[in-house]
Amino acid sequence: MAVRELLTKIGDKWTILVILSLDLLGGRARFSELERAVPGISQRMLSSTLKNLDRDGLVIRELFPEVPPRVEYEITALGKSLLRPTQGLVDWAKANWEQVREAQSKHDAR
Amino acid sequence: MAVRELLTKIGDKWTILVILSLDLLGGRARFSELERAVPGISQRMLSSTLKNLDRDGLVIRELFPEVPPRVEYEITALGKSLLRPTQGLVDWAKANWEQVREAQSKHDAR
């Protein structure tokens, strides 16, 4: 089921943060810029996350054969389109997370 | 960060499927109904998922002290509100997953 697979991607620790960051950086950025834009991410995870995003057609990887090498990642139209429903989730979290916290507190109080 | 926590919840294997199923069942259902409504879920995971949803205030657990015991779960207003942005994601998947698959195929062909 496609929904299941999408949720898995969305749910992993870095995918959404990376696309959102790439968008914030103007839709195009180098590996090292992303590394700085996503605090706490390791090279290993940034690399693997970008690889998956590339494979899924959500970003494009462009290698410039220079020395030192330069690689730029650009968000695709498909990737951009995913940002809309994603933003809906972000907005929901901002609007309602406090309520969730309260529910947890009350629950845990018992 | 709230968004990070929400994405973790959304991303785990069963949470979203359980809320969506509960909604489809009319917003209220028994444990065994949910078990049947979410194919492949184990008792263990349904139980733990519902426990978390209850703790977060997204569903309410109601125990009827009968023999045999009956337990009903009802989606709360907060839970319902989460369905909106979630549905946005589901819609995106339906509209665009084919494109993702194609991107994967082309990528893998190389």
Added chain:
DNA sequence: CGGTATCCTTTGCGATACTG
């Protein structure tokens, strides 16, 4: 009926070191 307990395998991912 609606769970819990236990066990065990798989997956995620951080840390560190190394490289074209």
Added chain:
DNA sequence: CAGTATCGCAAAGGATACCG
């Protein structure tokens, strides 16, 4: 600079058995 390779641990979750 932009990765890859290797290691190792912790958490997720499936299978099965049992219980109030």
